[in-house]
Amino acid sequence: MNEILRTPENFFSDLPDFPFEPHYLEDLPGFDGLRMHYLDEGPRDAETVFLCLHGQPTWSYLYRKMLPVFTAAGHRVVAPDFFGFGRSDKPTDESVYTFEFHRASLITFVERLGLSNITLVAQDWGGLLGLTIPMDDAQRYSRLVVMNTSLATGETALPPAFLAWRAWSAKNPDMAIGRLMGRSCPDLSARELAAYDAPFPDIRYKAGVRRFPDLVPDHPDAPGAALSRRAARWWSAQWAGPTLMAIGMEDPVLGPPVMQALRKVIQGCPPPLEIAESGHFVQESGGWLAEEILKAFD
DSSP, X not given: OOOEEXXXXXXXXXXXXXXXXXXXXXXXXXXXTOOEEEEEESOTTOSOEEEEEOOSSOOGGGGTTTHHHHHHTTOEEEEEOOTTSTTSOEESOGGGOXXXXXXXXXXXXXXXXXXXXXXXXXXXXXXXXXXXXXXXXXGGEEEEEEESOOOOOSSSOOOHHHHHHHHHHHHXXXXXXXXXXXXXXXTOOHHHXXXXXXXXXXXXXXXXXHHHHHHSOOSTTSTTHHHHHHHHHHHHHTOOSOEEEEEETTOSSSSHHHHHHHHHHSTTOOOOEEETTOOSOGGGGOHHHHHHHHHHHO
């Protein structure tokens, strides 16, 4: 493994609406030398754990509006930062970041914390990766919240809007994360945009962010494709827990067509909650979305 970078803590000072204490794991089996950050709010002995998984180019800050609603209802909320994102360590070698690397880190993280009765909350890469995990540890997972994501099985052509995003990413290695978030979520304040920039002091810290577009399986033999196909079969035949699907209707890549296709895969998935004025990052819609999730499950 090449150089490993760690964003200095002072970059995360005075983040708006983010009073949560950081937690770290430095002993994940198989990930020696890497420190993973996560949020862990609410009672440790809560009956239900909301496991909130972010995607690209965000981090656990994305769940700041939903998290307090879940904890106020007595639930525990755990939100890790993928390696290469947020407060987690960031290898500079892009080849480190593979589909299996990220998936294995999440599986090991859940096992290390001993989480159970999990409500999986998955969006973007939080779904592409997270939706492949319960099939191999089904007793831990009881409910599902799925938002603007997919299972990338490699069997269908990737949307033109995604291919355009992949091409743009390749030509712009020093992604301006805050600027990207501002285009997707125009209501974010300057301080909130700065919070999305905070994990990445310079281009060297962005290897993991750059890598994700190329990790989406685009043919049946691509890494992660077979796992995703197996997961699709599991969700279709084995899943029996309650599900809530929320769709940011203005998402040009993982919007209504992709989500309706995913709905057909998830056994028992009810009609989705359609958020008309929201795009890809539905978590930024506000705490009301978390309230709708609790209502649906209660």
